[in-house]
Amino acid sequence: MYAYLAVWPFLLTFGIVSSAVAAPRSVAILNGAHDQNAGAELARDLRAALDMETALRPLRAGELARALEESLPPMASRQERLAAARSTAARATDALVRMQYRRVFDQLEEAEELLLAVAPGPDVSRRLANLAFLRAIVLLRDDRTAQALDELRAVRRLDPQRPELDPSRYPPQIVRLFAIAGTAVSPTAALRVTAAFDGATVYIDGLRSGSTPALTYVSPGVHYVTGIFPGDHAIGERVTVAPGQTVTVKLRLTRVTVDDRARYVRRQLLDGAPIAPSGGEAVRQAASRAAALSSVEVVIVVGDDQGGVLWTSLYEASSGRLGKWRRVKRNGEARDVFWQLGLITLPPLRPDSIAPTDPGSDSPGKRWWTPSRVKASVALGVIASVVGVSLYHLRQTSQVQTVSGSTCCTVSPATK
Numbered sequence: 001m002y003a004y005l006a007v008w009p010f011l012l013t014f015g016i017v018s019s020a021v022a023a024p025r026s027v028a029i030l031n032g033a034h035d036q037n038a039g040a041e042l043a044r045d046l047r048a049a050l051d052m053e054t055a056l057r058p059l060r061a062g063e064l065a066r067a068l069e070e071s072l073p074p075m076a077s078r079q080e081r082l083a084a085a086r087s088t089a090a091r092a093t094d095a096l097v098r099m100q101y102r103r104v105f106d107q108l109e110e111a112e113e114l115l116l117a118v119a120p121g122p123d124v125s126r127r128l129a130n131l132a133f134l135r136a137i138v139l140l141r142d143d144r145t146a147q148a149l150d151e152l153r154a155v156r157r158l159d160p161q162r163p164e165l166d167p168s169r170y171p172p173q174i175v176r177l178f179a180i181a182g183t184a185v186s187p188t189a190a191l192r193v194t195a196a197f198d199g200a201t202v203y204i205d206g207l208r209s210g211s212t213p214a215l216t217y218v219s220p221g222v223h224y225v226t227g228i229f230p231g232d233h234a235i236g237e238r239v240t241v242a243p244g245q246t247v248t249v250k251l252r253l254t255r256v257t258v259d260d261r262a263r264y265v266r267r268q269l270l271d272g273a274p275i276a277p278s279g280g281e282a283v284r285q286a287a288s289r290a291a292a293l294s295s296v297e298v299v300i301v302v303g304d305d306q307g308g309v310l311w312t313s314l315y316e317a318s319s320g321r322l323g324k325w326r327r328v329k330r331n332g333e334a335r336d337v338f339w340q341l342g343l344i345t346l347p348p349l350r351p352d353s354i355a356p357t358d359p360g361s362d363s364p365g366k367r368w369w370t371p372s373r374v375k376a377s378v379a380l381g382v383i384a385s386v387v388g389v390s391l392y393h394l395r396q397t398s399q400v401q402t403v404s405g406s407t408c409c410t411v412s413p414a415t416k
Helices: 002-020 036-050 063-069 078-097 101-115 122-141 145-158 172-181 258-270 281-294 334-341 371-409
Strands: 025-031 056-058 189-195 201-204 207-211 214-218 221-228 235-241 246-251 298-304 310-316
Touching: 025 036, 025 063, 025 258, 025 281, 036 056, 036 063, 036 298, 036 310, 036 334, 063 258, 063 281, 078 101, 078 122, 101 122, 122 145, 122 172, 145 172, 145 221, 189 201, 189 221, 189 235, 201 214, 207 214, 221 246, 235 246, 258 281, 281 298, 281 310, 310 334
Parallel strands: 025 056, 025 298, 189 246
Antiparallel strands: 189 214, 201 207, 201 221, 221 235, 298 310
């Protein structure tokens, strides 16, 4: 009997702790479907269903949640910016042929603005050199030889591998000036580059030139200054500096927000083939970044296959493991996904109708059969069973003792 009584406090404590202490698991949703609208619709259903589960806590609604779940806005990638700059440069060439010089300068400025918003590289430098060369041609036609020479020197710095001009293709004046631009010029000017914070990497004419605040001595003329800071967008300016002059360039770097990082993670997923149902390491890394950005325990990854069918997988931040892909039923609904992924312990009561209830309808609210409550109910049931058995055993023992006492104290007539 005492053994049963000793078990009661343990079971009672188990039930109370399981019910009260179990904290809900934080969940984020990563929409990696190529069909962004279908993925966003499923993400909305999953979020609404998460709000009804006491054992699960969705990522707080806000900019970060929208960046992970909703359809991505159009955004120019590096290649798209380079392509746009190439098209703008082509329009500038067409305007040059038509002798629309004012339009040429406008198109060149637009193309430079596109290129200076891209991280520096050999491809960017060559395109900037092409723009400077077109500007030099226009300046020569306007008899501004000194300015044209500055532009050609910028061409030489940006694209040092560019061959000498073919006299059969170019006018003698531009050929002669291009050759002069190849001669060395003493760095009698200076560029002081600053930013709102120190440590931004500075590039001058495509070459790395220290970090902000930076003071670099350069040759007089035209220069392209670009700055990059980890976590920020690239920004650059076209600067003209005279001999003996020091020009201060303050870079207006724009901080990359957490939302921007989340969108970047998704864009990396969308750059390749559909991720489901065979997405592996790339998807796991994307889910890991999403979990780190949103500080959640698990991430529901939404993807689609070549046929546009939606799939889901579960990423566990604690173990770094990406679970098996589960196909989303055509007529199934959000809570079925939770059950398939193992986020809830009991299957839906009606597999054909398991969507989150419309908040405007007469819904019973959140379901009571959460894991913590199920454990508490089981524990209380065990406690009740033990109490019943113990009481029954106690009663039987009392009856045996009563009978034994009566037999002991009765004296038969023969004994008397």
